[in-house]
Amino acid sequence: AQSVTQPDIHITVSEGASLELRCNYSYGATPYLFWYVQSPGQGLQLLLKYFSGDTLVQGIKGFEAEFKRSQSSFNLRKPSVHWSDAAEYFCAVASSNTGNQFYFGTGTSLTVIP
Amino acid sequence: KAGVTQTPRYLIKTRGQQVTLSCSPISGHRSVSWYQQTPGQGLQFLFEYFSETQRNKGNFPGRFSGRQFSNSRSEMNVSTLELGDSALYLCASSRGGRGTDTQYFGPGTRLTVL
Numbered sequence: 001a002q003s004v005t006q007p008d009i010h011i012t013v014s015e016g017a018s019l020e021l022r023c024n025y026s027y028g029a030t031p032y033l034f035w036y037v038q039s040p041g042q043g044l045q046l047l048l049k050y051f052s053g054d055t056l057v058q059g060i061k062g063f064e065a066e067f068k069r070s071q072s073s074f075n076l077r078k079p080s081v082h083w084s085d086a087a088e089y090f091c092a093v094a095s096s097n098t099g100n101q102f103y104f105g106t107g108t109s110l111t112v113i114p
Numbered sequence: 115k116a117g118v119t120q121t122p123r124y125l126i127k128t129r130g131q132q133v134t135l136s137c138s139p140i141s142g143h144r145s146v147s148w149y150q151q152t153p154g155q156g157l158q159f160l161f162e163y164f165s166e167t168q169r170n171k172g173n174f175p176g177r178f179s180g181r182q183f184s185n186s187r188s189e190m191n192v193s194t195l196e197l198g199d200s201a202l203y204l205c206a207s208s209r210g211g212r213g214t215d216t217q218y219f220g221p222g223t224r225l226t227v228l
Contacts, residue, residue, distance in 0.1 A: 032214045043118070043204055043219040051214075090157065094214045100147050100206075101170045102217065104157035 002027050004093050006105035013081050014113050021076040021108050023091030033074040034092040034102070035065055044090065050074065061085070086112045116141065118207050118220035126226045132193040135223045139186050139207030145169075146188035147217060148180060151202040160203075163188050164210045192225075200227045 003026045013019055025031055032051050036044040048059025055067040065076045074091060091105040119138045127133050139146050147170075148160040159172040163182035180190045186207075192199055202224050206217035 034216070036219070041221075043120075043221040044206075046216060046218065049216055092157075096214060099170055099214055100145055100162050100208055100217060101159045101172065102147075102149075102157075103159075104149075106156045 002093060002095075002098065002103045004091050004103050004105035006089075006091055006108050008108045009106070010109045010111070012111040012113060015083050016080050019076075019078045019081045019085070019110070021089050021091075021110070023074045023076065023105060024072050025074065025091075025093045026072065027093055027095060029095040029097050032094045032096075033065075033067060034094075035059065035063070035074075035076050036090045036092060038088045038090065038107075040087075047076070047089075081110075081112055083112045083114065086110055118205055118218055120203075120205050120220040120223050122223060123221065124224045124226075126228065127195050128228050129195055129197060131195050132191065133195060133225060135190045135192075135203055135205075135225070137188045137190070137205030137207075137220060139188070139205075140218055142209065143207040143218075144186050144210035145208045145215065146182055146186065147206045147208075148188070148190050149204045149206065150174075151204055151222070152200075157204070160190070195227045197227050199225065201225060 005024045034049045035047040050067045092102045094102045121136045145164045147162040162170040166182045177193045182188045202222045204222045205220045208215035208217045
């Protein structure tokens with residue numbers, strides 16, 4: 001069965017510090033991987049996606065993620081966090097076998113302290 | 115280009131009632147998916163519609179149903195509401211076609227069942 005694990009429920013970082021949010025997936029087929037961000041009371045905004053090709057993908061707002069097949073991971077990184085990055089972050093996986101049925105992790109809540 | 119819109123944004127219902135939620139996808143998008151988001155279960159896939167046909171379905175009881183119109187707008191209906199149906203219901207649209215495509219989410223409808 002497909003599943004996504006985000007081991008960190010909550011992370012606190014100082015503004016200007018680097019950030020890494022972890023995502024591990026369990027999937028039999030070639031995965032399509034996504035990171036979304038959700039601000040309070042809002043829907044999900046796509047940060048970046050990986051379908052194939054270069055395993056380091058760049059997204060919006062200065063985020064990047066690296067797909068590591070050997071580790072079944074797709075960690076999200078940002079070199080310098082801004083206070084406006086405080087939000088909930090979700091990793092999601094899908095595949096050609098499941099079409100547009102996305103499987104989401106439980107999310108990581110990010111707090112940014114000044 | 116306008117994003118995904120959902121109406122209403124907030125709903126309060128009582129147990130046993132039924133409710134209909136509406137979703138208008140991004141212009142040109144033919145696939146609409148619905149997700150339920152709760153603090154306990156996270157984001158769970160309900161179903162996907164493409165060209166007025168249900169293409170994919172998650173593990174929800176038959177009280178949850180949907181449909182899609184010829185203009186790709188979609189509605190989701192929940193009958194005989196239960197307290198546990200209180201959630202944020204998110205709609206996502208994508209271009210459609212075969213395989214997996216990037217999904218763009220609306221702001222959601224917050225349903226409270228009393």
